[in-house]
Amino acid sequence: MPPQSESSFIGIELSESKLRAATVNSEGVITERREAALEADGLVSQLAQLVKELRQNTSGIEAVGVAIPGLVNRQTDQVVASRDLPAIVREGLHQELIEATGLRFELENDANAAAYGEFKVGAGRGGRDLFYITIGDGIGGAIILDGKLWTGASGLAGEVGHITIDTEGEECECGNTGCLETVASAPNIVRRANERLNRDSTSSLSKLAMNKDFTADDLAHEAKEGDDFSLMMIERTGKYIGTGVASVINLLNIERIVLGGGVMQAGDLILNPIIQEAKRRAFQPSFEATEILAATLGEDAATIGAAMLARDAGIS
Numbered sequence: 001m002p003p004q005s006e007s008s009f010i011g012i013e014l015s016e017s018k019l020r021a022a023t024v025n026s027e028g029v030i031t032e033r034r035e036a037a038l039e040a041d042g043l044v045s046q047l048a049q050l051v052k053e054l055r056q057n058t059s060g061i062e063a064v065g066v067a068i069p070g071l072v073n074r075q076t077d078q079v080v081a082s083r084d085l086p087a088i089v090r091e092g093l094h095q096e097l098i099e100a101t102g103l104r105f106e107l108e109n110d111a112n113a114a115a116y117g118e119f120k121v122g123a124g125r126g127g128r129d130l131f132y133i134t135i136g137d138g139i140g141g142a143i144i145l146d147g148k149l150w151t152g153a154s155g156l157a158g159e160v161g162h163i164t165i166d167t168e169g170e171e172c173e174c175g176n177t178g179c180l181e182t183v184a185s186a187p188n189i190v191r192r193a194n195e196r197l198n199r200d201s202t203s204s205l206s207k208l209a210m211n212k213d214f215t216a217d218d219l220a221h222e223a224k225e226g227d228d229f230s231l232m233m234i235e236r237t238g239k240y241i242g243t244g245v246a247s248v249i250n251l252l253n254i255e256r257i258v259l260g261g262g263v264m265q266a267g268d269l270i271l272n273p274i275i276q277e278a279k280r281r282a283f284q285p286s287f288e289a290t291e292i293l294a295a296t297l298g299e300d301a302a303t304i305g306a307a308m309l310a311r312d313a314g315i316s
């Protein structure tokens, strides 16, 4: 039975230090939001209390989706691995949440949930297939084929951040060297900018040279203000990402690629070099069949996506 129009869902995104939660109606519109510091030791009771409060304000909440920074097995509902959530939190999380609230829970990897949100409500809306890339502290990705998340043999499909861009490059957390993440994630944009500021005296004219602790956001801000050095760094970062995007196009011939995450807040300054580099490197007929778009849901992508996963898992 399809959900009734008055039914609502809760989406929750967990990260290392905080949680974002929202009540989302069946159309994918947020009607209430909450943010809190994550209590890793008492996560189940924290989430149960939050769900209780949200249910007091909205009737007809049917299920809860939780986006998790880690690998989730959707068949067993187990959180198999997570860098940010301690093992004690992961064990039995799904069952404990059901028992504590009496509601149905769907757990999913955070990049997958964000992809699903963009697919259903954001920049991917109306399509059939989508590749989603999120570029922030790390680089994640997800694949949606024929309207469904395609997660691969063991849940790890779409890890575009670990495509090799530079065989001689920096060591990556994954053990490889020169992954896309080692040049284009937010901390690595800052690292490359610092290296260049130290090496190249002309770049010391940049305002960034006066700020020892600048972030990738600061760099994007200076680029928007017209700072030549920051513009160059953003453009080069876009070229790296575009190189990865070209590989995705050649591999999947996919109709739409949506790019989100904090680094994409640089807007067209980064999107344009991504598209140009993808065009330069991808097989032309395949490039022409692909729309490359900026995500539209911003920081809400994973919470909305988790809620939509909770909605749609109840239909089948």
Ligand SMILES: [Zn+2]
Pocket (backbone or CB within 6 Å): 161, 162, 172, 173, 174, 175, 176, 179, 181
């Ligand atoms: Zn890697």
